[in-house]
Amino acid sequence: MVYEVTVDDLTELWQAGAVKLPQVAAQYAEMARELHATALSESHAFGQRTIPGAPSYATWGGPLLSVWSNLRDMVQDDIAVRSYDNLIRAGQVLVDIANGYATTEYLNTSELSQYHEAIEDYEHHPNPDRRPPAYIPEAPSTTDPHPEERPTGGPF
């Protein structure tokens, strides 16, 4: 069956997949990055202090750290990173669907060029919120390294 599609439908679907879902994915990447950074402060907050002139302590942890970091891991890995992945993949599929309908089977040549012009306009839209994100940060998992060198806060 050949469905009737309009240029507006396809343009909006393309925009949803290429612009909007990646924008939301970027927010989840930032969320994951913030949660990832909490791990850097764990040793200070829970008893491993290493600064010049101060005694250092080899053991740290405690009942709260284990529960807290476990919940943090779930929120980071199972919510933030998974949402990020879902949004990125869904965005690509919506773009594919829109492009899949952009054929002579569904649109005439004039509509096809309208569609391609509309996408072209979005690609170079003067408002950065309207064009596809130029850069989407990675969403780090809890097992990823910490490129940051030092935790925020302290020394007290």
Added chain:
Amino acid sequence: MSEGIQDVDLVSGCIAKVDDIPVIPWHEIEAAAQAVAQAAAEARGREFILDSLASGYEPGSEAYMDTTTGDFYVPTGIGTGRWVNTTTGQEIDHNPTQVSPSEYEWVVSLFTQFHDRWPSGARAMAEHCRNAKTHLQSGRMTPIVSVKDLVAGHWQGAASDDFRDFFLTPFTNAVTNQQALLDELACAMYAYEAVLRQARVDAKNIADRAVDVLDSIDAYGGGGDIGLVLGVLGVAVSVVSAVATGGTSLSITLGLIGAGISGAQLVHGELTEGEPPPKDQQIQGETVDMVLSSLSNVLSDLRTAMDLEERGIAHALGETRSEVANLLSADRPLDVATILPNEPNDDGIVNITAGERPDPSGFHPA
């Protein structure tokens, strides 16, 4: 039209509660503990004189000798007298028996457990959670709402319907719950920071009061009794109680911030093992050994109180962890979607969020 995202801000009041408690740098606690060791050594020196006087005393004698220094004490009345050098016979400032503070280094080490963890570390972790939440605010999540409206209004088919019903539609509610989860993580760290801060305040106070009692020990006895309060008891509950309640309807149960007063009770230690130590404490004793024994007991109670507060927070947060783990592993996709919008894997329908491409019949114009 669809409903927007309800933003959650529950823990702002907690920060003010934490900031009511001063931050005492770790080295000030260390210095206060060193002062206790110093005061103990000096008081012990004076006690030696007392011991010497007692051992050198003979009924009817006109002067007592400090057997350690050889100086003589000549009584001039009850409780008064002057010290005289043995060889010159001149009145002198008696040089008390010297005891090295290093003999009381163990007292300093008793205080380490109250300053080896950084409140600033807990604060940093809380702030990161709050920063994480700013990325989920309704303003930044607006695009998902418009995608939902687009798919719901213009597209249909099995893949489209699944994508809409299990991913896009639950998304707004999930974001609210995700925000609350981040506030929950932050709240636990604020409460913990308060415990760390208050334990330092208490430890410093205990050290200062111990010095007061030790300083009152003199060559004629002395010592005494100074009362103080373990402020750390209940400090976590005071922070958690500052959570803004009401006006927010969450579809998840949170151990700390969602339960409100019942969460506060948890933090009180009622459901954690062990009885809390008494809030009112005394540093007391007539001798250095007695005062230090009393100090050791009070510090032990402070540690017990501190651990109790930490376990109370952990206990309440553990409920949240269980809730989240249960939701993530729930059988029904819409239960999982309470916190994680997701498409079912086993319904035979193409999953757009898994990157699978539907054919036109699965995703077509309405």
